[in-house]
Amino acid sequence: MRVIEIRGGAGEAEALVVGERPTPEPGPGQVRIRVRAAGVNRPDILQRKGLYPPPEGASDILGLEVAGEIEAVGADVTRWRPGDRVCALLGGGGYADHAVVDARHVLPVPAGLDFIQAAALPETAFTVFTNVFEDGRLTAGETLLVHGATSGIGVMAIQAARAAGARVIATSRGADKARASRDLGADVSIDASDGRFLEAVQEAGGADVVLDMVGAAYAEQNLKALKPGGRWVVIAFQSGNLAQVDLSRLMRSRLTLTGSTLRARAADEKARLAEAVEATLWPWVADGRIKPIVDRVFPLEEAAAAHRRLESGSHTGKVVLTT
Structure with missing residues (x-):
């Protein structure tokens, strides 16, 4: 063969x-x-x-x-x-x-x-199910923040979260990708070409779950974007795997940081x-x-x-x- x-x-x-x-x-x-x-x-x-x-x-x-x-x-x-x-x-x-x-x-x-x-x-369905719905515990009425929203995993996450009755905030790079994320069902679509997205997420009410494929460069913003009791799920680290995490914020807001591979x-x-x-x-x-x-x-x-x-x-x- x-x-x-x-x-x-x-x-x-x-x-x-x-x-x-x-x-x-x-x-x-x-x-x-x-x-x-x-x-x-x-x-x-x-x-x-x-x-x-x-x-x-x-x-x-x-x-x-x-x-x-x-x-x-x-x-x-x-x-x-x-x-x-x-x-x-x-x-x-x-x-x-x-x-x-x-x-x-x-x-x-x-x-x-x-x-x-x-x-x-298969790869995207398994990944999104285990990370968003099992580890992230996303439920109807909550908000998912997904980075890399036009990737294979991103487009699956947007659609699955919406199907489950959740809101979606999506970040991507470039106006065309932001438009594509919105067309896929994202309630809020952010062009994060400059690497900054926190203010827009906070204006949208914050996130209960963050699905993160970026890693180090977004770590501080991810923590601040989460609502009390929020869950930050790491599945890739395209910007690096070493990040500083404010443990006091993690404790005060009862946040969960987790990650997995499939x-x-x-x-x-x-x-x-x-x-x-x-x-x-x-x-x-x-x-x-x-x-x-x-x-x-x-x-x-x-x-x-x-x-x-x-x-x-x-x-x-x-x-x-x-x-």
Whole structure:
């Protein structure tokens, strides 16, 4: 089968080249998917650069989410049959013609979606559900502040929060992105090109939950933007991972600072999340409250161009590869 490999083990986008590997066979509890589309995510870029090695036991091939048809099932798999249209969360292996995955991490393609749209869902849906609704405990009537609002995770967070009955304050860089966030449903959309957003958030009443992909540069403003009892959830740190935190403000306002990663979680935990995502978010996809936003589609052999598009920061929504 064709796969995308990293020439030299690490490098810039040009290091991504087409290679050949044996088609994998599913083991007990696994399925093999004929990949039709694969989502491109920032962790893929970090792995390409040698900064994010795959967890033990995961494929070294890039790609954390795919959509396609089940083509083979291993022993003990009862839910899935060959021909089923599915999407899946992977620990790696998505940039390929075929991928093997734990059958419990597979979800049906929602009715009305094609494979490209479905491939844009798993990584963002799992990430938003666990960080916004579980760790962040966002509920109806509360306000979510989401940074990087036009990223794949950002557009999912805006739509999911609105579907749950919450208000959304979105920050992004540039007037066009601010407009796109508003079109996606953000109640307040802030152009934070200058790195400042606190005054606008405070004028909008503050936030109960902050979903933060920026990190150090926004730390002080995030703390001040939160209402008493607020939750600050860190899922990336594009501006750096070291920040000063005013612990006295944390204590006085009863704030919670938390963070997580998804890829290295245990298989059983991902299976639990898959059930929760299907029960909670999939109905919102089915009724149109959540729509996959696909920015650009590239054929598998143009994975380098797809990475450059994501690294440029000019995208709105997901970048997807097709086989």
